[in-house]
Structures are given as C-alpha cells and as structure tokens.
Amino acid sequence: xxxxxxxxVRRYKDGYEVRTxxxxxxxxxxxxxxxxxAYTMSDQYIGDxxxxxxxxTKLGIKPEKAQESHCVCSIGFCEEKQExxxxxxxxxxxxxxxxxxxxxxxxxxxxxxxxxxxxxxxxDLSLPVGFKADNLxxxxxxxxxxxxxxx
Numbered sequence: 001x002x003x004x005x006x007x008x009v010r011r012y013k014d015g016y017e018v019r020t021x022x023x024x025x026x027x028x029x030x031x032x033x034x035x036x037x038a039y040t041m042s043d044q045y046i047g048d049x050x051x052x053x054x055x056x057t058k059l060g061i062k063p064e065k066a067q068e069s070h071c072v073c074s075i076g077f078c079e080e081k082q083e084x085x086x087x088x089x090x091x092x093x094x095x096x097x098x099x100x101x102x103x104x105x106x107x108x109x110x111x112x113x114x115x116x117x118x119x120x121x122x123x124d125l126s127l128p129v130g131f132k133a134d135n136l137x138x139x140x141x142x143x144x145x146x147x148x149x150x151x
C-alpha cells in the first residue's frame with residue numbers, strides 16, 4: 001500500500017468526506033501525485049468523490065463495508081427507502097422487506113468459478129432462488145450477495 005499524506009479534508013453533511021492526498025509515487029515508479037478520495041466519517045473508503053456523491057447525496061445511502069476485511073464500502077442502508085443496497089463499479093441495486101431472489105439474479109450467483117468455490121466454499125455468499133427478505137437483516141444479506149456477485 002503506497003504511503004499517503006492528507007493535504008486537506010472537506011466534510012459533507014451527507015456523511016462523508018473528501019480528502020486530497022499526496023501519494024508517494026515510488027511504488028508506481030513515478031513522481032508523487034495528488035488524488036481525491038472519499039471516506040465515511042468512520043474512515044471507511046468509499047471511492048472517488050463522484051461515486052460518494054452519487055451514493056450518499058443522490059441516493060441517500062449510508063455506506064459501509066460488507067465484511068471487515070474488505071478495503072472498500074460496497075453496501076449501505078437507505079433510511080428513507082428502508083432498503084439495503086449493494087454495489088460495485090458495475091452495478092447498484094436495493095433490497096427491502098419482501099425482496100425475493102429469482103432465477104438469474106446476481107444474488108443467486110457468487111461470481112466465482114465452480115473450481116474456485118470447490119477450494120473456497122466459504123467465499124460463496126450467494127442465496128438460493130426463492131430466498132425472501134422477511135426483515136431488514138435478510139435484505140442486508142441480499143445486498144451483500146449482490147455486491148459480491150458484481151465485484
């Protein structure tokens with residue numbers, strides 16, 4: 001992980017901040033460079049400022065990491081819609097009470113190859129077709145499965 005020095009921080013009322021950081025370029029065989037990155041107020045990486053604005057401001061989602069071991073937020077809760085969302089750079093989708101997994105849904109597929117899953121069955125977070133969110137905890141499981149599938 002390259003070294004970064006925070007040059008400035010701008011906090012937004014929607015629950016995130018954008019940091020201008022100076023990145024040590026030696027790991028990239030280049031000069032030091034500046035980058036803007038968005039973080040939750042609890043120091044979890046969201047992504048670039050445009051992504052954070054879309055997720056936090058436009059959609060009203062409070063992002064968090066799907067698993068503590070992850071480096072980036074890929075799920076979050078929208079209080080207004082009472083839905084859990086899962087996303088990656090490719091897709092975003094919300095799940096609430098009553099959401100159900102259908103054949104072909106991303107939640108029904110782990111995104112891993114069968115060969116990989118044979119060696120790492122714990123990585124399969126997919127849900128069975130017919131799984132229904134009876135509560136928000138179930139909806140969160142669906143958001144996690146979706147985020148894992150599209151990452």
